[in-house]
Amino acid sequence: MEPSLARCGWRATARVRSAPVSNVPNPGAASGPAPSPPSGPGPLTPPADAAAPVRHPDAPAPGEPLGPHYEHCFGCGEAQPHGLRLRARAGEGVSITAEFTVGPDHQGAPGLAHGGVLATALDETLGSLNWLLRVVAVTGRLQTEFVRPVPVGTVLHLDARVTAVHRRKIYCTATGRLGGPEGPVAVRADALFVEVKVDHFIDNGRQEEIRAAMADPDQFRRVRAFEVNP
Numbered sequence: 001m002e003p004s005l006a007r008c009g010w011r012a013t014a015r016v017r018s019a020p021v022s023n024v025p026n027p028g029a030a031s032g033p034a035p036s037p038p039s040g041p042g043p044l045t046p047p048a049d050a051a052a053p054v055r056h057p058d059a060p061a062p063g064e065p066l067g068p069h070y071e072h073c074f075g076c077g078e079a080q081p082h083g084l085r086l087r088a089r090a091g092e093g094v095s096i097t098a099e100f101t102v103g104p105d106h107q108g109a110p111g112l113a114h115g116g117v118l119a120t121a122l123d124e125t126l127g128s129l130n131w132l133l134r135v136v137a138v139t140g141r142l143q144t145e146f147v148r149p150v151p152v153g154t155v156l157h158l159d160a161r162v163t164a165v166h167r168r169k170i171y172c173t174a175t176g177r178l179g180g181p182e183g184p185v186a187v188r189a190d191a192l193f194v195e196v197k198v199d200h201f202i203d204n205g206r207q208e209e210i211r212a213a214m215a216d217p218d219q220f221r222r223v224r225a226f227e228v229n230p
């Protein structure tokens, strides 16, 4: 062990204490057989009659940067000093690539990205896919897998694609790799987005920010245009 860590009282041999499951008190548990694990397709599996995603004819061309969807967005906004400032580009079909540089503001453990920040990077990349479908949608479910630790200073290379669409539901998947588009996989996510009207934000957002966003004619016109999407 590093002498400096030993001085801090860290013990490399420390283990989480555990007890046999049968000894753990659980007064609320019902008696009888344990419930069986869920079977069948989960909520992130598209139903059999789901359709393949269709790239909108007005979607940005492959390679074109998407730009932030909102300047105060924690994922992509320029006005968030500690945000991720994730940069996304349109890919082929209904796919996106993006980069996120992990900074000191994004740590969980010393020198490592916080898992919630990595989930945000995945969520933001997946959310950007809706710009290619030209719909407004929000995350309903996000299932993340953390495969490798991500050190501060790493450029996380993300790619995401829509796998299926069913009514208002958009099924999608994303991967984040260390150091380059072919680097080792560090994080993965599967998600379900649900299409909403702009009123979702107007009705639910704090009025101060909504008023400011509506006063920005470019932002408002662009988002409203998505609602008349064919």
Ligand SMILES: CCCCCCCCCCCCCCCC(=O)SCCNC(=O)CCNC(=O)[C@H](O)C(C)(C)COP(=O)(O)OP(=O)(O)OC[C@H]1O[C@@H](n2cnc3c(N)ncnc32)[C@H](O)[C@@H]1OP(=O)(O)O
Pocket (backbone or CB within 6 Å): 043, 069, 070, 123, 124, 127, 136, 137, 138, 139, 140, 141, 166, 167, 168, 169, 192, 194, 196, 198, 201, 202, 210, 213, 214, 219, 220, 223
């Ligand atoms: C001036 C303004 C400018 C605005 C400019 C905006 C710019 C554009 C910003 C985009 C931003 C992106 C940023 C990154 C992405 C986020 O991080 S988004 C933020 C995090 N997500 C949220 O806050 C969402 C919170 N949840 C909700 O608001 C509601 O639960 C939802 C998701 C809208 C769904 O509610 P709902 O519309 O009542 O949906 P409902 O009719 O019940 O369900 C529709 C279908 O979806 C299914 N469904 C719904 N929820 C779920 C779920 N959680 N799990 C599984 N299935 C579900 C239902 O089963 C149903 O399926 P079908 O019956 O069609 O088979």
